[in-house]
Amino acid sequence: APAPAIDRKSGALGARLTASPQDALLARFIHDTQLLDIWRLHHPGDHDFSFYSHPHSSYSRIDLFLLPTRTIPLTTRSAIGSISWSDHAPVSIWVKLPGTRSGWSWRLNSSILQSAAVLEEVSAHLDRYFEENDLDDIGPDSLWLAHKAVMRGHLIQIGSRLKRERMSLLVELQERLADREAAHKSSHSQADFDALTTVRRELRSALLTDVARSLAWTRRTFYEYSNKAHTMLARKLRNQTRSKLVTSARTPQVRSLLSPAR
Incomplete structure (x- = not known):
């Protein structure tokens, strides 16, 4: 930990928070490289932790972002999240890069079609569209092409609604998790730890749906592009070309040759 006196907290009564040899090595590394602990810079008076040790029943802040001084103006804020998946909490920083804009392109989230309610809603939209627009003065080509844009709008609306509902649930669980964590950090009682474990579960x-969608997307990507002339194959071939590149040779007199002209 950067400062054991404030970056560690033990649940044992009378425990002394002394600096370990690893703490001294970290302090020397930070000093020699002239790096800054960005979270401590943004939160000088706060006490928060990123790791919980079950055997020692202690909290510590050992997950850090160490940045050079020239990048400090680009970092707008930093935060320590809640310990949910493992015994470490995520540490986040927000960086504002000048002159950059992120692009956006829509892709169908096929996982929403696994819901029977969503399928029923999409089918109802399709039936209503063709009932209202299948007229004599509208050709079949125009009818078909227009239905793609209409259904895309409905799918975006459904996806946005489901995302808002999922994010609302996640925010609620994150707030409950933060409250339970704060209570356990203060009390170290078994009751607070059991309540914390329940919220983590x-x-x-709730996060398993995102994991399942990522796995399905990865499997589909490999199935579609693994044996085609695409970006995935190009990256694989580029790495193989680099591994076979001859950069130097040696003569019988053990003299290195770096230029092909020689």
Whole structure:
């Protein structure tokens, strides 16, 4: 930890928070490289932790972002999240890069079609569209092409609604998790730890849908592009070309040759 006196907290009564040899090595490294602990810079008076040790029943802040001084103006804020998936909490920083804009392109989230309610809603939209627009003065080509844009708008609306509902649930669970964590950090009681474990279990269950969607997207990507002339194959071939590149040679007199002209 950067400062054991304020970056560690033990649940044992009378425990002394002394600096370990690893703490001294970290302090020397930070001093020699002239790096700054960005979270401590943004939160000089706060006490928060990123790691919980079950055997020692202690909290510590050992997950850090160490940045050079020239990048400090680009970092707008930093935060320590809640310990949910493992015994470490995520540490986040927000960086504002000048002159950059992120692009956006829509792709169908096929996982929403696994819901029977969503399928029923999409089918109802399709039936209503063709009932209202299949007229004599509208050609079949125009009818078909227009239905793609209409259904895309409905799918975006459904996806946005489901995302808002999922994010609302995650925010609620994160707030409950933060409250339970703060209570356990203060008391170190078994009751608070059991309540904290329950909220963590609920949060993991809610996050499994995102994990399943990522796995399905990865499997589909490999299935579609693994054996085609695409970006995935180009990256694989580029790495193989680099590994076979001859950069130097040696003569019988053990003299290195770096230029092909020689």
